[in-house]
Amino acid sequence: MTFNIKVPQDRVAVIIGHNGRTIKMLAERSGTRIEVDSESGDITLHDETSKDPYMAFVMRDVIRAIGRGFPPEKAVKLFQDETYYEEFDIRHFSGKSSKRVMQVRSRMIGSGGKTRKLIEELTDCNISIKGNTVGIIGDIEGMKVASKAINMILSGSEHSSVYSFMEHKRKDLKVARWGF
Numbered sequence: 001m002t003f004n005i006k007v008p009q010d011r012v013a014v015i016i017g018h019n020g021r022t023i024k025m026l027a028e029r030s031g032t033r034i035e036v037d038s039e040s041g042d043i044t045l046h047d048e049t050s051k052d053p054y055m056a057f058v059m060r061d062v063i064r065a066i067g068r069g070f071p072p073e074k075a076v077k078l079f080q081d082e083t084y085y086e087e088f089d090i091r092h093f094s095g096k097s098s099k100r101v102m103q104v105r106s107r108m109i110g111s112g113g114k115t116r117k118l119i120e121e122l123t124d125c126n127i128s129i130k131g132n133t134v135g136i137i138g139d140i141e142g143m144k145v146a147s148k149a150i151n152m153i154l155s156g157s158e159h160s161s162v163y164s165f166m167e168h169k170r171k172d173l174k175v176a177r178w179g180f
Contacts, residue, residue: 001046001047001053002044002045003045003056003059003060004042004043005042005043005045005060006042006067007041007064007067008067008130009041011067011068011069012041015043015063015067015072016036016038022072025072026059026063026072026076029079030055030056031051031052032045032046032055032059033045033046034059034063041067043063043067045060045063058079061084061085062075062085065135065137069130069135070126074137077126077137078137082139084140085135086135086136086147087133087134087135087136088134088135088136088150088154089133090104090105091132092154093154093156094154101132105129105132107153107154108134108150108153108154115153116129118163118166122145122166122167122173123138123145124138124139125137125139125142125143125146126138127146134150134154141173142173145169145172145173149162152165
């Protein structure tokens with residue numbers, strides 16, 4: 001199986017890493033062969049050497065996450081069982097107006113990064129906001145709450161309503177994860 005992924009030009013160097021360390025580590029860990037066209041940002045994953053075909057799917061999400069602004073150290077969490085990646089396109093909520101996209105992206109970040117940080121703290125998920133996208137890495141329980149909170153903010157809900165929703169769900173998260 002082969003996957004083709006397009007990443008922004010400014011993220012190609014991050015995927016390759018210093019002296020190619022990151023890309024070598026990713027290839028070894030996933031068992032996939034990775035081709036990078038640093039001119040265009042096209043990345044091709046080949047899983048013919050992989051012992052586990054599922055790793056190509058995981059690797060696709062790892063590359064997408066790095067391309068959307070996550071550092072490789074956070075993106076490799078996707079190799080863990082029960083850790084997932086989800087991406088939101090801000091333009092689905094704001095339309096194509098660049099001014100409106102910037103306003104909605106700013107709402108998602110919050111004053112001094114408060115909104116993004118609060119969602120991360122209350123859900124134990126990692127969030128990256130780059131360009132027209134919002135990416136999340138986390139476990140299934142945290143992703144449910146973080147996805148709902150992000151949807152609420154991108155749809156125009158008041159920040160206080162979103163914070164209240166997350167505080168209410170915090171107890172449910174503890175029960176789902178730890179049983180208390």
